[in-house]
Amino acid sequence: MALKRRLGVAVVGAGMIRFGELFDSSYEDMVVGAYKNCLKSVDKGIDENDIQAAWLGTCAPGAYIRSESITGAGLADPLGFFPRPVTRIENACCTGSDSVRNAAFAVAAGIYDTVLVVGSEKMRDISSRESVVGQISRVQHLWWHPRGSSAPQGFGALATAHMHQYGTKKEHFAMVAVKNHHNGSLNPHSYFRNEVTLEKVMAAPIVSWPLGLYDCCPTTDGAAAVILTREDRAKEYTDSPLYYWGTGLATEPNYRHLKKSLLEFPATVAAAKEAYGMALIGPQDVDLAELHDCFTSTELITWEDLGFCKKGYGGSWIEDGGPMLDGEKPCNTSGGLKAKGHPIGATGVAQICELWEQLRDSAGARQVKGATIGLTHNLGGIGTVVLVNIFGREPR
C-alpha cells in the first residue's frame, strides 16, 4: 500500500486523435497530433514552455516502426521538446496509465510542477497477426512455438473457466460487444462507429473458443496526451480540472499455469484495493469506468474483480443492464477497447480523455449525467500487470 495517500496532482488538459488503421500517419505524426489536441483542450491556454518534463508510453519495440529502439527522443524529437527530460515507459497494456502514474509521482514529489504524458502506439505498420498480441509465446508456456499462442488464446482460458464455474454464457460476452459498439457509435474519437447486433456477434467466426471475432478488440494505431500539474496550480489552466484521487498497480506471475485462479484477475483485485484505499472510496462510489475490454470476457470478469457486482454474477449484471450507458454504473462509455480501438501505449491515456469529457459534462450524446468520480483500468499480459487510476471532479 502506498505510503503517501495524497498525490496533490490535477489533470488540466487531455486530447487524443481518433484511433484506427492510420496508414497515412507515422508514429511521429500521431505523437504530434495528440499533443496538439491536448494543448487545445487546456481551457485557459498553456505556454508550452511551462511543460518541464514528459513521459512517453509506447509498448512495442522499435522494429515495428522501422526504428532500432524508442527512447524519450520518440517524444522530444517530433515535438521539438529537447533538451527537456523524457522517460519512455513500457508495461504491456498498462503502459499508458503507468506513464500517467509515474508522471504524477514526479509532480507529487515536487520535482516538477507541470508535465506532459503522451501514449502512442503504431501497431498497423505490420500485419495484425505479426503484432505483439498475435505472437505471445514464452509468456504462456516453455515449449510453445513462437507463433503458437496469442492474446485471444490466453484470455479465452479464463472465459471457459468462468462459463464452467458460474454458468456464464457466450451470449453474456456478446452483450458486452453490443454495448461497447453502441457507445462507440456516439463517440467521435472511436474507431468503430457502427452498432452490432447480438446475432451478428454470436455468429462471428471463432478466433479462440469461446471468443469470436467480435469478442476481440481490433489492432489499431493511435495516440493520446494529458497534461498534469500541481493541484494548487490547476486553476491557472482551467476552472474544471480533474483531480488524481488514487492509483494502484499490481502484478501476477507470467506463466498462466502458475496463476492462483483462472476465474478472476488477482492483480485487478489488488490494484483496485490500492487505488480505492488511496482515493478513500469504494466501488459503490464509482460513477463510471473505462475498463480494459481487450476481450469481452475480460470486461465481464473485471466488473466482478473491481467489486461492481458479486463474484460470478457478471452475466446477471449485464442482463439487468448494470454496465449499460443508462445503467447503474456505465462501463466503457467511450466504446472501450472493442469499438474505440486499442493502440496499446495510448489506451490508458485515452481512457483519461474519456473521463475528462464525462466529468466535465462535455461528452455529448454519451454523457453520463452527474458523474463526479471516474475509474480507469488496464490489464497487461494475461492479467500479469494491472493498473487502476481514479479521478474526481472535485479535490479528494
Added chain:
Amino acid sequence: MATGIVGFGAYIPKYRIRKEDIARAWGGGAAGVAEKSVADADEDTITMAVEAGQITFTNARIEPSAIGALYVASVSSPYIHNSMAAIIAQVLKIPASASLADFGGSTKASTEAMQACIDLIESGRVSLGMVIGTDSLLARPGDPLEHSLGVGSAAFILGKEDVIAEWEGSHSHVSTFVHTWRSDGDRFVREYNDPRLDRAFGYPRSITMAANGLMEKLGIKASEFNQVVLHQPDGQLPLVAAKEIGVAPQTLARSNLAPRIGDAGCGSVLIGLASALDGGMPSERILIVSYGSGAGSDAFSLKVVRQQDLNKDTMVPVSRLLETKEYVDYIKYGKLTGILRAEAMPDPISSYVTQPGWERDKRYTLGLHASRCRKCGSLNFPKRHYCIDCRGQEFEEVSLPRRGKIISFNIQQVVSVSPEEAPIPVCTARMDGTESERGGKISAMMTDTKPDELDIGLPVELIFRRCGQELGLVKYGYKFRLVKEREE
C-alpha cells in the same frame, strides 16, 4: 550365464494410410502391404526411439539408471552430424557415463548394434545395454516405394541375468548389391525398381546366405526354428526368402508385420522380433535375419527361456500398437510427412520492410523531398512537424541538394549485416546552400570511394544505389560519392 534379451518393447505411431488411398493419388501398390504406418507431424526418428525406450523400461521393469550402454540404429536420423543416442539417452535418463553409439549406413544397422551390444556384455565391461532400431522413411511422391516405406521403432535390453531369450550365435553375409539408397542432403529414399533383379541378386540371396551360414555354424536345421523374423521390405518378400531358407510360412505369422505397417527400416526386424517374443514359448527357437541394401544380412538365433512378465496394466505388447490405429487420406498424409508444405506466413517482421512506413516515406527516401522552414530557412530532412532549429511549423517543400561537403567520416571494418563487404566508409555532410545549426546535414554510407581518398571538407554527391535486401525486397536509397572533377 548366457547373454540375451532381458526386456523389449516397440512403438508404432497410430496413423495408417491404406494402399487404396495412395493408389487414389498415383495408382500402384506394394506386394502384401494393405496399409502402412505414418508418423504424426511432431514425431520423428528420435521421438519414436524415446517412446520405444520408455515402453521397454515399463515392460521390463528395469531402471534406466542400470543401463551401461545405448546403441541407436537408424538410416533417418535428423542429423548427419549430431548424436541421436546422446539426445535419447538424456531424455530416457540413461546415465551420462553410459557408452553410447550411433549406428547407420543401412537398415541392418539395428542387428549390427545388437551384435555389438551382445559382444560388449559378453566382455563383461557392461552388464545391461539397450539397443534401439528406429526409422521414419519417406519415398518420393508417386514412387512405387511410397506404398511400402513406413515408420516405427523398437528397443531391446540385453544382459546376462534372468534372460527372456538366449543369444545362441550369429553369422553375417556382406552384399554390396544396391536396391535402395539415400545420399547426403536427399530427403527421399530412392530405389532401383527392378523386382526380378532384386529377387535374383538382392534381398532373398542375402537373407539365404546369412541364414544358411548361421545354421551351418550352429549345427541347427531349418525345421528346428519355431519362429522366424526377417526384415520386411513388403509383405511378400519375407515369404519368398522363407521358402528359400526352408522354413514354413507359419513361422513368420507373428513377425511379418509389413502387411499392416509397411517397412520400418531399422525398426522392421526389431518390431517383428518383439512381436514374436510377445508370443514366444519357453524352449522355442527363433531365427532372425536382417537386411540392408548395399550392406547384406546379419542372422542370429535365439532360444526362448521365459516370457516377458505380463504386467497387464502398464505393458504394451506389439498387438496393442497394431490395433491402435487411425486412418488418414493422402492429403493428410502429405501434410504429416511434409511432402505437402506451405511456407510459414506471415513473413517474419523485418524492421525495414514495414510496408505502410515505406509507403509514407518514399517521397523523401527515394524522392529526396525536403522541407525548408519558412521562419528560419533550416533544411529539415526527413519531414517533421516542428522545425529542428526553431520549432516553426510552416515549411516549403524543396528538393534536397545533391551535393555537400564532408563534416566527418569514418570507415566501418566490422559490418552488422552481411554480406556487405567491408570496409564501408560512412560520412556526414553539410549540404550545399545550407547554414542552420541542425538542419541541412545528411548522413549516409559512401560508395565508389576509397578510404584513403577521404578527408574532411571534400565535396560529395548523393547517388541512387542499392542499400541492401530483406525478405527478397531490395532496399533502394542514396549513398555519397566523392565528387571527382573531370580533368580538362
